[in-house]
Amino acid sequence: MTTLLDTLFNGLALGTVYALVALGFVIIFKASGVMNFAHGSLLLLGGYLTAVLHDDLGFAGALAVSVLATAAVAGVMDRFLLQAGGPDPHGAHVQTIVTIGVDILILTDLSRRIGGDLLSLGDPWGDSVSGLGPVTVADSRIAAIVVSGMVIAGVFALFRYTSWGLSLRAAAEDVEAASLMGVRLVRIRMLAWCLAGALAALAAVFLAAFPAPGLERTTGQIALKAFPAAILGGMASPPGALAGSLLIGMTEALVAGYQSDLHVLGEGFGDVAPYAVMVLVLLVRPTGLFGGKAAVRV
Amino acid sequence: MSERLSRAGAVRVGWTSAAVVVLLALPFYLDAFWLRIGLFSMAAAIGAVGLGLLSGTAGQLSLGHAFFLAVGAYGYVWLAGEPGPGLPTAPAAVLAVLLAGAAGGLFSPVAGRVRGIYLGVATLALVFLGHHVLLTADSVTGGFNGRSVPPLELGGFSFSADSELTLLGVPFGAEERLWYLGIALFAVTWFTARGLLRGRPGRALVALRDSETAAAVMGVNVARHRSAAFVVSSMYAGLAGVMLALSFRRVVPDYFGLVLSVDYLAMIVIGGLGSVAGATAGAVFVTALPLLMTRYADQLPLVAAPGTTDGTVGPTEAARYLYGAAIVLILLFAPDGLHGLVRRLRARLRRRRAAPPPVGTASASLPPTSAARTKEPTP
Numbered sequence: 001m002t003t004l005l006d007t008l009f010n011g012l013a014l015g016t017v018y019a020l021v022a023l024g025f026v027i028i029f030k031a032s033g034v035m036n037f038a039h040g041s042l043l044l045l046g047g048y049l050t051a052v053l054h055d056d057l058g059f060a061g062a063l064a065v066s067v068l069a070t071a072a073v074a075g076v077m078d079r080f081l082l083q084a085g086g087p088d089p090h091g092a093h094v095q096t097i098v099t100i101g102v103d104i105l106i107l108t109d110l111s112r113r114i115g116g117d118l119l120s121l122g123d124p125w126g127d128s129v130s131g132l133g134p135v136t137v138a139d140s141r142i143a144a145i146v147v148s149g150m151v152i153a154g155v156f157a158l159f160r161y162t163s164w165g166l167s168l169r170a171a172a173e174d175v176e177a178a179s180l181m182g183v184r185l186v187r188i189r190m191l192a193w194c195l196a197g198a199l200a201a202l203a204a205v206f207l208a209a210f211p212a213p214g215l216e217r218t219t220g221q222i223a224l225k226a227f228p229a230a231i232l233g234g235m236a237s238p239p240g241a242l243a244g245s246l247l248i249g250m251t252e253a254l255v256a257g258y259q260s261d262l263h264v265l266g267e268g269f270g271d272v273a274p275y276a277v278m279v280l281v282l283l284v285r286p287t288g289l290f291g292g293k294a295a296v297r298v
Numbered sequence: 299m300s301e302r303l304s305r306a307g308a309v310r311v312g313w314t315s316a317a318v319v320v321l322l323a324l325p326f327y328l329d330a331f332w333l334r335i336g337l338f339s340m341a342a343a344i345g346a347v348g349l350g351l352l353s354g355t356a357g358q359l360s361l362g363h364a365f366f367l368a369v370g371a372y373g374y375v376w377l378a379g380e381p382g383p384g385l386p387t388a389p390a391a392v393l394a395v396l397l398a399g400a401a402g403g404l405f406s407p408v409a410g411r412v413r414g415i416y417l418g419v420a421t422l423a424l425v426f427l428g429h430h431v432l433l434t435a436d437s438v439t440g441g442f443n444g445r446s447v448p449p450l451e452l453g454g455f456s457f458s459a460d461s462e463l464t465l466l467g468v469p470f471g472a473e474e475r476l477w478y479l480g481i482a483l484f485a486v487t488w489f490t491a492r493g494l495l496r497g498r499p500g501r502a503l504v505a506l507r508d509s510e511t512a513a514a515v516m517g518v519n520v521a522r523h524r525s526a527a528f529v530v531s532s533m534y535a536g537l538a539g540v541m542l543a544l545s546f547r548r549v550v551p552d553y554f555g556l557v558l559s560v561d562y563l564a565m566i567v568i569g570g571l572g573s574v575a576g577a578t579a580g581a582v583f584v585t586a587l588p589l590l591m592t593r594y595a596d597q598l599p600l601v602a603a604p605g606t607t608d609g610t611v612g613p614t615e616a617a618r619y620l621y622g623a624a625i626v627l628i629l630l631f632a633p634d635g636l637h638g639l640v641r642r643l644r645a646r647l648r649r650r651r652a653a654p655p656p657v658g659t660a661s662a663s664l665p666p667t668s669a670a671r672t673k674e675p676t677p
Contacts, residue, residue: 035415037560084630093359094633097567100560101625108618224422224556231419272430275423279408282420286411 005135007257008250013141013206015249016148020203021226022233022241023155024196029235030172031192033092034082038099039200040220041106046070046201047121047208047215048110054122062122067201074197077102079190111217118214127210140209151202152242155195159238168192172236225252228278233290240290248274321481325474333473334545335589340480341541343581344487346565347574348534351491353563354571355500356527357507359414362405362421363562365428366398366532368554370539371447373397375549376438378448387450391540398536399529406525425556432551444550447543450479457544476544483541487534491574494530503527504572568628570637579636587624591617 021043028036049066050059057065081102082095125140132142159165167188170178179185200223207222208215229248233240256270281289325333349363373394376382385393402409405424412420432439439445449472450457457475494500502523505513514520543549561584569580592613632639 029415035418081626081630091633093571094567094629097564098626098629100564101622101629104618104622104625108615108622112615227419227422231416235415269430272426275426279420279423279427282408282412282416286413287416 002134003257005133006137007253009132009135009137009141010257011250011253012246013144013249014253015246016145016152017203017206018226018229018249019152019242019245020148020199020206021223022229022245023152023238024199025226025230026233026235026238026241027155027168027192027199028196029230030238031168031189032078032082032095034095034099036099036196037096038077038103038106039196039226040223041103041110042070042074042197043200043204043207043223044110044215044217044220045073045106046197047204047219048114048119049201050121050205051119051208051215059122059124063202063205066204067198070201071194071198073106074200075190075194078193079186083186083189107217107220110220114215114217116217118216119208120214121205121208123205123209125210138210140206141211144206144209147202148206151199155199156238158195164188164191225274228274232278232281232288234288237288237290240288243289247277251277322478325477330471330473331593333477335586337473337476337480337545338542338589339582339585340484341538341545342562342565342585343578344484344541345535345538346562346569346577346581347487347491348531348538349562350566350569350572350574350577351494351503351534352527352531354566354573354577355495355507356503356524358409358524358527359418360421360528360531361418361556361559361563362424363531363535364554364556364558365421365424366401366535367539367542367558368428368432368549368551369401369532370394370398370536371543371549371554372432372439372445372539373536374540374543375445375447379445381437387448388452391450394540395533395536398539399533402529402532402535403525405532406528409528410521410525422556422559425554425559429551429555432554439551442551444548446548447546449547450544472547479544480541483537487537488574488578491534495574499523499526564625568625568635570635570639573637576635576637583624583636584621587621588614588617591620 021039024039025036028034028039046066046069049069050062053062053065056062077099081098123140123143125138125143128139129136130139130142159169167178167183170181171183171185171188175185204215204219207219212219225248226245229245230241231244232247233242233244251273252270255273259270324336328336345363345367349360352358352360371394374387374391377385377393377397378387378390405421408420409417433442435441455475457472457479502513502518505516505518506520506523510520546553565580565584566577567580568583569578570576628636
């Protein structure tokens with residue numbers, strides 16, 4: 001029973017952090033139709049900046065700087081590399097490949113700087129734990145759930161109540177109509193990328209915090225697990241991304257928690273279980289759990 | 299007009315045969331390093347043509363190409379080796395290609411239903427699940443350390459350096475022999491893919507990409523063509539996998555990861571979607587660039603010699619920087635890839651040749667848009 005509660009709690013913590021990343025994917029996809037392969041490097045960039053700055057600025061200051069800087073990098077990347085030829089709705093696949101190029105550039109540079117080191121992010125939770133009913137949980141995980149939950153709620157509020165959110169939803173619905181209604185597509189799109197970058201930088205903190213050893217050069221690859229999370233929920237649906245992330249987090253935690261009972265599937269199956277779940281879901285619902293069936297007008 | 303066409307045709311035949319002669323003569327002049335670059339490029343080109351067929355022509359985004367390459371490579375090694383059935387190598391190679399095709403066919407329940415970006419991520423799952431299987435199924439794949447590849451034998455002729463062979467004073471080792479195998483396989487790929495693209499299946503796939511509904515109305519069987527594109531593309535990938543395995547002489551799981559899939563995607567987009575020649579050019583570019591960079595790193599400015607650490611830029615990193623920058627720059631200035639770039643350059647050259655200086659007559663013969671441009675006042 002304790003194992004189960006423990007596992008579920010871990011799954012919840014993992015899921016909310018994945019949700020930060022998956023939400024970034026979904027926001028970018030909604031705004032620009034691009035699958036952002038550079039998301040992992042943006043995440044790593046955010047973590048790296050926090051790690052090198054926290055000695056001078058303190059944790060909160062370093063985090064603020066790194067969130068802003070990562071948002072700026074994402075925005076600049078979208079505005080000056082992807083949108084260089086204007087907001088072309090048909091160029092999404094080319095822009096997707098451009099993000100691969102950017103990913104290679106950022107990742108190579110950060111890997112060179114980080115090398116084989118394990119960087120500490122200087123977060124205030126350290127390795128402390130607290131008792132929560134029958135189970136003992138790491139403080140960093142509680143913080144992950146609380147902070148991520150608040151940020152996700154904030155992002156949903158942005159979508160729902162601000163004019164930017166309205167413009168973004170309008171642009172995702174129909175680019176031309178939105179543009180005729182006076183939506184400034186270029187700026188809306190760039191802000192979406194900034195928001196996604198900021199979320200990735202924040203996620204880096206929790207991915208490198210206590211149960212994990214620290215920030216490594218491979219930390220960015222965790223962003224790849226948010227792909228199935230975003231797809232599971234339906235790529236164009238932010239609530240879907242949240243649900244998908246929780247499902248992926250739970251799956252991973254459960255498979256890892258009951259590893260010994262599942263040894264038929266091989267060691268380390270927890271890392272690939274999200275993909276297996278995703279393929280199964282896509283077989284039944286080809287546009288994800290929350291993705292609507294696209295109507296075709298002839 | 300027909301006279302000009304036939305002259306253009308003759309010129310094209312001339313260029314093609316010259317290229318073939320040069321390709322056939324290269325092993326007599328180049329050393330093993332260059333031949334190996336050529337082998338990897340040819341293998342990559344075969345795989346890239348397959349992916350181009352699927353993602354470029356049929357519009358089905360696939361990130362799972364590395365998985366099908368792995369099926370081809372490991373299929374060959376297992377079928378021809380010990381442990382395994384220990385078949386003769388030639389049928390093992392053919393069976394490995396068919397096995398890759400079958401793997402593509404097994405995926406068709408997903409490929410036939412899932413579209414666009416969803417398909418891309420679904421195929422991503424193949425890479426991760428496949429990698430997991432390669433690591434865990436020790437008895438078939440050899441686990442983390444992989445397996446060594448038995449050399450191909452064709453009618454008593456071995457594609458390895460086991461037996462002595464000297465032609466025109468040049469010793470023929472494994473690379474030289476595999477070079478000709480690679481050229482033959484690539485020629486097969488080139489002609490079958492062009493035949494497919496220019497015939498009925500190619501037009502059906504293009505129609506599917508542009509509008510599924512319209513294609514279905516015209517009588518294209520949507521589900522069948524979608525999964526057929528997947529099977530054919532996987533077979534090309536399997537062939538490329540066999541070729542890669544023969545060139546590497548050892549297969550390891552870590553090679554067939556997401557990076558490889560992404561590289562193939564980069565090849566076809568850099569080359570230009572929907573064209574066999576473009577996919578080939580992209581494959582050569584993506585494959586050869588890092589190898590050349592690593593080799594000639596010491597002669598480049600700002601690059602440290604291999605082995606030095608402490609934060610300087612080593613050759614591998616320099617190659618990655620250049621690779622990333624090349625992707626971004628090519629697509630920034632030529633969104634339709636190298637193929638489109640060449641086509642535009644050629645069109646410009648032809649226009650210049652066709653319409654020499656006299657402005658008045660030239661503008662009359664040009665299409666209206668460019669005629670309007672010539673009338674603009676020049677500051």
